[in-house]
Amino acid sequence: MKDEKIKRIYVWQLPVRFYHWLNFLAIITLIITGYLIGSPLAIQSSSEASFSYWFGTIRFLHFSAAFVFFFNFLFRIYWGFVGNKYADWRNFIPTRKEQFKEILDVLKVDILQVKVKPLRSIGHNALAGLTYFLTFLAFLFQSVTGFGMYSAMSDSFLPKLFAWIVPLMGGDFAVRQWHHIMMWFFIIFAIVHVYLVFYHDYVEGRGVTSSMVGGWKFIEKED
């Protein structure tokens, strides 16, 4: 079907989409394994400890996913400087007047559910951008506290870079406690994030959901 009123725009470049889904996999793994580290399953077994290593494996998965997560995050920051205009870091920090205005508009659409003229943004809307900025801060927090804890069990260079957080927060216990609490931010973010994507797809019909797979969005032509 050809519709003259709609035009296709290539919004999410391949690296952005790749980042998004790798991040998805890493975070799902980190949440599941992290939760299990906090409340391991009760296993009744009469076998000797030396025959199994499941908790060790869970932790290993957590740490492996953590490295993927961290470098993927660094890559995204880099892409915020070299990627296309939709990936640009300026989308995430509202500074211009239009951005603040759009935040209000989005709140109207999402929460008050009143109709406003079609949203202007093609990439992230300004509110989504700001929310993603907060999640980037959460990524940073989780990486710093995670590697801070990891520095106790590793001599390698990267975790040692974050060892300072432990005395700053008053000890490993506090770091662990906050690292654990922050997991819930990720879970709740994920629930709301997925819902809002579906919601905007539904009310705007621009194909937001599939845009993170194929990269294209469908925008009304302004004439």
Next chain:
Amino acid sequence: MNEKQPTYWEVMRERGYSRRDFIRFCSWLAAFIGLESTGITKVVKAMETKPRLPVVWFHFQECTCCSESFIRTSHPIVADIILDKISLDYTETLQAAAGFQAEEALHNTMKKYKGEYVMLVEGSVPTNDDGVYCCIGGRTALDIVKEAAEGAKAIIAWGSCASNGCIQSSKPNPTGAKPVHKVISGKPIIKVPGCPPIGEVMAGVIVHILTFDRIPQLDGLGRPKAFYSRRVHDTCYRRPNYDAGLFVETFDDENAKRGYCLYKIGCRGPVTYNACGVTRWNNGVSYPIQSGHPCIGCSEESFWDNGPFYQHLASFPGFGIESTADKIGFALGAVTVAGIAAHAITTNIRKRKLIQNQINENNQKGGE
């Protein structure tokens, strides 16, 4: 007042110890501060040639468990030589002198050995209401600690009270109790946390200063690396059970009898830096985990506030003692999902018309 101080060896000989006892003692010390075998000669030399180290030991807001631990080090000579009046110029608990005499001894030492004496502090220092909550000889702990720190070569903060405030500074901290490093600055402070610290560790720190004339290497939190660089968890003999995921679920269950890991009943081993797993207690007889009790993290800052002890993570501040981060997280998650469901329903009610119009519009065009 300038008589020559006897060396440790001289003192020991005087007290009837043989050369063999002396060498054995030195080897033991060397082993404790983690020296290789060639280091023994260094210790022997130090003990033979160096005059005794002038030491003053203060007791502020504390329970004396540090002193108790120290006099129970596995080697009796430590207590005898280092702690006996021979080396200690002032310590409220153990000195024979009292009242005016004791205060005079303190002042003499502080004058005579200005810049040379080592100051040992047991207990925290109250700071609220001008520090009236701990007074000795009519002066506040705050006053005393400041004066004594002036002329000290180094300060050793014994135990968790002096290193991080321990129970006195736990919430709500009515006396404004503070650890030494928060009231003194500009002096090297060695923290030897633990409630109490292991006696051998305490001896090891003193011997290190004695032998090398400088303070031991410290970590980021000011604790001697030799004893506090590893977590209890890293040297725990139950660790294979942890890695295998074999956990005690409740005290005295079948798993507890099998000696599984105590992680799920609140073991703080993974977040606690101490030498318990290696040195153990009471001449290496045992340590809490070996006796079936999870580590409570007594050498870590705020361990009293990080309770309850028998729970993996602390209860969530402000939500009551039973609340863990997970319980609150699940509740928040449920609220979120409910909110979304409500939102989805209103969306369909309010936007149905709009979307229906769009669909019709499109279909018409498609049909043209």
